Amino acid sequence: MATYYLTVFSKDGEKLLDEHFDASADSEAKKIGTDKLSKKGYLEHTHRCVSPSAKLVLFHR
Numbered sequence: 001m002a003t004y005y006l007t008v009f010s011k012d013g014e015k016l017l018d019e020h021f022d023a024s025a026d027s028e029a030k031k032i033g034t035d036k037l038s039k040k041g042y043l044e045h046t047h048r049c050v051s052p053s054a055k056l057v058l059f060h061r
Contacts, residue, residue: 004029008047033058
């Protein structure tokens, strides 16, 4: 398992969400991240999810 970081920003740059979660692969992290964004209503906000090696798994601007 690896720790992934999910961050969401408002249009003015305020950090709205800053969470971490564990996943066994990038594909699983992408699904978990998308599910979290959907449940919290942040899919259309600027967001990113990065792997422990700083690889972007999810990004929306």
